[in-house]
Amino acid sequence: MTKRIVIVGGGTGGTVTANLLARNLYRQLIDGKVVINMITDKPDHVYQPGFLYIAFDKIRPDEIVRKQRELLDPHINLFVDPAVRIDRDNNVVITKSGKEHHYDYLVIATGSKVVPEEIPGFREGAHHFYEMEAAKKLRDALRKFEGGRIVVTVGVPHKCPVAPLEFTFMLHDYLKERDILDKTEIYYTYPINRLHALEPVANWAVPRFEQKGIKYETLFNMEEIDARNKVVRTMEGTELSYDLLVAIPPHKGAPVIQESGMGSDGWVTTDRKLLRNAGYDNVYVVGDTTDLPISKAGSTAHFQSDVVAERLTSEILEGESSSEYDGKVVCFVETGFDEATYVWFNYKTPPKPTPPSRMLHWMKLGYNRLYWLSAKGVL
Amino acid sequence: MSELKIDRTIDARGSACPGPLMELIKGVKSAGVGTVIELLSCEKGTTVDAPAWIKKVGQEFIDMEEKEGYWRIVMKKIK
Incomplete structure (x- = not known):
């Protein structure tokens, strides 16, 4: 049968x-x-x-x-x-x-799929990079960006939990390459009371943020975006103004x-x-x-x-x-344009990030090409 | 606390990422007003972080107790 x-x-x-x-x-x-x-x-x-x-x-x-x-x-x-x-x-x-x-x-x-419509004002006021067209729009907005405050904020739940952190590190290097870092304030926000869900990753990120001059705020859950006044408001009752907003949309199945x-x-x-x-x-x-x-x-x-x-x-x-x-779970974490780290963990073993290196960054770039072999069940 | 009717259980034991507090935020966002939620976590830090967040966003923290190898935190969505 x-x-x-x-x-x-x-x-x-x-x-x-x-x-x-x-x-x-x-x-x-x-x-x-x-x-x-x-x-x-x-x-x-x-x-x-x-x-x-x-x-x-x-x-x-x-x-x-x-x-x-x-x-x-x-x-x-x-x-x-x-x-x-x-x-x-x-x-x-x-x-x-x-x-x-x-x-x-x-x-x-x-x-899963992104549901930006669950946050009032998202479509009008925020950019993201979780869909093809949105990533292209963000690329175009970044090309035109000449300085100001870029706020990175994170909806719940969302996939690829290291992506907001990677984006922030890469944004720093992107602005540096374009010689507009000194005219820009990068402001990273996160829903829980540290920089990342994985505590070792969060602890690892703090000194790097401080060294790079990246500002941050935790316990920040966007509830509404006021596109006209360029302000994000949160469940916690705070608000934050922006010139360019990059918001990870919440997801649903x-x-x-x-x-x-x-x-x-x-x-x-x-x-x-x-x-x-x-x-x-x-x-x-x-x-x-x-x-x-x-x-x-x-x-x-x-x-x-x-x-x-x-x-x-x-x-x-x-x-x-x-x-x-x-x-x-295994995740590469880009820490800029030329270095990366990675974490792995399971139900019983907590993650432990390794020091960032060029080699890990190259491995990540290599995996971006090798993915198709993974999909085929070869790798 | 054992007599309280639990509407939703969030079992975040063994969750390194996104972790118990993120799971709770997700649960609170999708729950209706009046929902009583219990969060199960193996992370001791959750016993501080979760009640602090619940109070910060103006929801009702009800109770917390230590079980065998994990903690149980109960709250109610009131707005």
């Missing part, structure tokens, strides 16, 4: 999972004993960490986009047809075209999750080790869309994909699996 695997979502998590499964189950795919169907809403696959570099004119937009079909093993069926409903009780995903995809195993990898009654704000209830959706042993969840209290980041999705692909392979071939996710 053919086993049908449906993967909803063609981002990092869905793509890595699909390709690893295709490799592990190659013989079964050839023999027609396994079918892998991927359902996604876009024909293109975008390397989202590249947006940060687009904002500073370091990468061209076309360098971070590939056709999803070209990234997938040829034995995987691709349907560019957004999922509109997931019916777990009847093991079926329904797409916008009306097609029903029945499954024996489901992988939910629907990711995909609409199909909420519309299918699978989790508030689009986050799916997920077992932190088995990565199964609570109550459904044949439904796995990877990447941003889990409700796990860990970083929403490409590396998280990648490591979870390794586990889910291993679990599904063993379940199909041997009836059970012992593979578990340990909470592993």
Whole structure:
């Protein structure tokens, strides 16, 4: 009897999972004993960490986009047809075209999306770099910027938690390169009472901010942006004026999750080790869309994909699996235009940033090109 | 405190990033007024940080207790 695997979502998590499964189950795919169907809403696959570099004119937009079909093993069926409903009780995903995809195993990898509209005034008053068009607009605004106060502020929740810090360090070097650093005040704000969620990273960043003259304020949760007067107001009752505002928008999960009654704000209830959706042993969840209290980041999705692909392979071939996710996350952290550090951590091991180096920066730049091998399940 | 009806549990145990306070902020933002939220955290620092933030933003801090290997902090969204 053919086993049908449906993967909803063609981002990092869905793509890595699909390709690893295709490799592990190659013989079964050839023999027609396994079918892998991927359902996604876009024909293109975008390397989202590249947006940060687009904002500073370091990468061209076309360098971070590939056709999803070209990234997938040829034995995987691709349907560019957004999922509109997931019916777990009847093991079926329904797409916008009306097609029903029945499954024996489901992988939910629907990711997250920015919701700037949740902050009044965001669209009118703020720039960000979490989408292609927004990153290009920010790039253009930075090109024209001639001095003043640039405020960096962070919505909750958001993916890629080190990106605001990276942006701030890179902004410093960008302004220095353009000889307008002395005419600019960089003002970084953060929602909790330190510079970053990871305490060792926050402690590491403080002296670097002070050395570079970057001002900062913590316990700063933007609630409203007054675009006319160029002011950000916070939940904490404070306000801050700006000349250029770079605000990380808050995020939500995909609409199909909420519309299918699978989790508030689009986050799916997920077992932190088995990565199964609570109550459904044949439904796995990877990447941003889990409700796990860990970083929403490409590396998280990648490591979870390794586990889910291993679990599904063993379940199909041997009836059970012992593979578990340990909470592993790895992040490079750019500390300017020519140095970087990195952190790794899991549920039990706290992070410990290494001293920044040119070598780590080059590794990050190298990974920006090697990502496509990760997506293909090779790296 | 054990008799209080909890509307939402935020289990942030083992969360290095985004961490318990960020998880709480996320939970408070998406909750309706009147929601009673409990936050579970293994980080001792949360016992200081979370009540301080709850008070700073004008929400109601209800109680805190140490359990086996973690802390439980309870608050109510009142505005």
